[in-house]
Amino acid sequence: MGTPHIGAAPGDFAPLVLMPGDPRRARRIAETFLADARLVTDVRGVLGYTGTHRGEPMSVLASGMGIPSVSIYATELFRHYGVRRIVRVGTAGAIPHTVSLRDVVIASAAHTDSSVSGLLVNGVSLSLTPSYRLLRAAADAAGETTADVAAERGGGVVHIGPVFTSDHFYLDRPAVFDALEGRGTLAVEMEAAGLYAVAGSEGGEALAVLTASDHVRTGEALTAEARETCFDRAVRIAAAALLGDA
Ligand SMILES: O=P(O)(O)O[C@H]1O[C@H](CO)[C@@H](O)[C@H]1O
């Protein structure tokens, strides 16, 4: 039963999956966003739950950190569990000063310093992009969140644009961030490009909806408590995108 990394039985996952990096965040999402959630896998402590959201079956599974880890879980979900859509709900470091802590960044493309963009098609550096349907549904779900509305709700604004998926959390190269910012890159994280690459290869749909938990220019960072509260907004947008025309 299951795959090398997922202990769930066939049929245990819904076709729609939310995917945070952190297993404890997966549990929190299951407790707060899913009705009747049940644990379906805990191999290696990577927790997965299935329940319903607004009456539709929906699952949550942690990805762990980095492209190799998210690639394993996304591939096994698409290939062996009939999953159709995965939306990553992660944290990220804001790059330009126009992105503030608590803002949500919907990743319309993922640049990367990983080899993944060049590994899949010989001689080609692939553009790693989300499903247009998911992107459009997330943009619609976020649409009413102007700066004023966001301030009233205690959250930041929603940005849509490219992100940088890095293999290096401790990347001490400001020039890289300068060059990426000059090309419109909004935030840095460690999984979106891998998820987009897997979805492209496996015939699935994927998107990353990120919350700015720290700022690479100023060094500011959210407290652990603020991180949890702010994160809910990204999860709401992600769940709405998953439901889309499901
Ligand atoms: O909060 P998550 O989803 O894990 O995302 C970010 O946090 C981790 C690094 O601290 C990396 O996985 C990065 O992408």
Ligand SMILES: O=c1cc[nH]c(=O)[nH]1
């Ligand atoms: O990967 C990440 C996640 C949050 N903040 C960063 O600077 N990098």
